[in-house]
Amino acid sequence: MITGILREDCATLAQELADRLRPLNGRTVLITGASGFLGSYFLDLLASYNARLAESPIRLVAADNFKIGLPSRIEHLVGRTDVAFLRQDVSKPFPEDLRPDYIIHLAGIASPSFYRTWPLETIAVNVDGTRNVLELARRNCRSMLSFSSSEIYGDPDPAHIPTGEAYRGNVSSTGPRACYDESKRLNETLCTAYNTLYSLPVKVIRPFNVYGPGQRIDDGRIIPDLMRAAMAGGPLVLFSDGRATRSFCYAADFVHASMLLLMSDADGEVFNVGNDFEISIAQVAGIVAELAATPALPVEHRLSADLNYLVDNPNRRCPDLGKLRHRMGWAPRFGLAAGLVEGLARTLAHYREEAASGRISAA
Ligand SMILES: NC(=O)c1ccc[n+]([C@@H]2O[C@H](COP(=O)([O-])OP(=O)(O)OC[C@H]3O[C@@H](n4cnc5c(N)ncnc54)[C@H](O)[C@@H]3O)[C@@H](O)[C@H]2O)c1
Numbered sequence: 001m002i003t004g005i006l007r008e009d010c011a012t013l014a015q016e017l018a019d020r021l022r023p024l025n026g027r028t029v030l031i032t033g034a035s036g037f038l039g040s041y042f043l044d045l046l047a048s049y050n051a052r053l054a055e056s057p058i059r060l061v062a063a064d065n066f067k068i069g070l071p072s073r074i075e076h077l078v079g080r081t082d083v084a085f086l087r088q089d090v091s092k093p094f095p096e097d098l099r100p101d102y103i104i105h106l107a108g109i110a111s112p113s114f115y116r117t118w119p120l121e122t123i124a125v126n127v128d129g130t131r132n133v134l135e136l137a138r139r140n141c142r143s144m145l146s147f148s149s150s151e152i153y154g155d156p157d158p159a160h161i162p163t164g165e166a167y168r169g170n171v172s173s174t175g176p177r178a179c180y181d182e183s184k185r186l187n188e189t190l191c192t193a194y195n196t197l198y199s200l201p202v203k204v205i206r207p208f209n210v211y212g213p214g215q216r217i218d219d220g221r222i223i224p225d226l227m228r229a230a231m232a233g234g235p236l237v238l239f240s241d242g243r244a245t246r247s248f249c250y251a252a253d254f255v256h257a258s259m260l261l262l263m264s265d266a267d268g269e270v271f272n273v274g275n276d277f278e279i280s281i282a283q284v285a286g287i288v289a290e291l292a293a294t295p296a297l298p299v300e301h302r303l304s305a306d307l308n309y310l311v312d313n314p315n316r317r318c319p320d321l322g323k324l325r326h327r328m329g330w331a332p333r334f335g336l337a338a339g340l341v342e343g344l345a346r347t348l349a350h351y352r353e354e355a356a357s358g359r360i361s362a363a
Helices: 004-024 037-052 071-077 112-117 119-137 178-198 222-231 251-262 281-292 322-328 336-356
Strands: 028-032 059-064 083-087 102-105 143-147 202-207 236-238 270-273 299-301
Touching: 004 037, 004 251, 004 336, 028 037, 028 119, 037 059, 037 071, 037 251, 059 071, 102 119, 102 251, 112 119, 112 178, 119 143, 119 178, 143 178, 143 251, 178 202, 202 251, 222 236, 222 281, 222 336, 236 281, 251 270, 251 322, 270 322, 281 299, 281 336
Parallel strands: 028 059, 028 102, 059 083, 102 143, 143 202, 202 270, 236 299
Antiparallel strands: none
C-alpha cells in the first residue's frame, strides 16, 4: 500500500532528483530487500519518476525473499510494465539472464528484535548475500550501493561523537548484537575487496537510524514502537532510562542522499548518511507523546522481558556528515528539532492512514 504521505514524499523527491536520475532512463535497476522499509521507498521513488518524468522508463527489478518485508507494501505496483518482481534469497544464485545496470543492495535483517532471533540468517545475508550481489554486479553494473550500518561503530568513544568515517569502532565480536555488527563490517570489507580487485563501482553507505513512512509498525525499532503505542492511546513505554541518544534521519532525506551517491563517481568509498541532530530517546518519546494527543500521552519506563535488550546498546549515536555534505552538496531537509518534529508528524499521519484503511491495527 502507498499512503498519501509516501506518494507526496516520492513525487517531491522525483522532481528534485529528475536531472540526476536521467542516466537511469531505459536502464535496469535492481533493488534487493525491495519489500522492506527502505527498499520499498526507493522503489516508489523510481516508479514515481517513471510515471511522470522519465523519457524512457527505468526497468525496475524488485527482489526480496519476502520473509520480513511485507509484499502488501508494494502490491500497488503489481501490473506495471516497468516493475518486475523477483522472489530471491540474495545469497543464492541470481537468474543467468539478469544483468542490472544499477544495484541498490538493501537486503538484510535490520531490526535488533529480528536479528537477535535469526543470527545465522543475519550473517548469511550480510556476507554470502553481499558477495553474491557483488558477483552479479561484475556482469555489467555501472554503479552499486551497498548498505552497511552505523552499528559498525559499536558504542563509540565519546571523543568520537559525532562519528566520522575514519573511526574504527568499539564493537563486541561475541555479544548479542555481534551477528549484525560484525557481518556488516565484513560486508564493507567485501565491497572494498571487489573495488580493489575488479574496479567494481560500489559505494558503501552507513545509515544512521532512518525512520519514516513505510517502516513496518511491528518492526521492533523505537520509532514504530512509539507510533504503535501512540495510536493505541498510550502509554509510550521505554525499556530503558531514555538517556541514550540517537540521530534520527527521515527516510526522504536518506533516500535523497543515497541516490546522489548512486549517481556519483565515489567508487570504493564509504559515507555516513543520516541526520546530525542528536537527541535522547526520552526526548523523542516526549515529542511523539505530544504529537499524538492533547494533553500529551504518558511516557513510562519498564524493564524488557528480553534480557539482551540493552546489552551492547550504544550510548550515543551521531554522525559526522562533513564528507557527505562537502562531496554531494547535500543537507537533511528534516534536520534539527523542527525537522524531526515534522518528520515524526508525517510518519504518524502515514500510520494513521494505514490504520484507517484497515491495513494495520491501531489497538
Ligand atoms: N533503516 C535503518 O535505519 C537502517 C540502519 C542501518 C542499516 N540499515 C540497512 O539498510 C538495509 C535496509 O534496511 P530496512 O530498514 O529497509 O530493513 P527491512 O528489514 O525493512 O528490509 C530488509 C528487507 O530485506 C529482505 N531480506 C532479508 N534477508 C533477505 C535475503 N536473504 N534475501 C532477500 N531478501 C532478504 C527482507 O525480507 C526485507 O524486505 C538493511 O541492509 C539494513 O541493515 C538500515
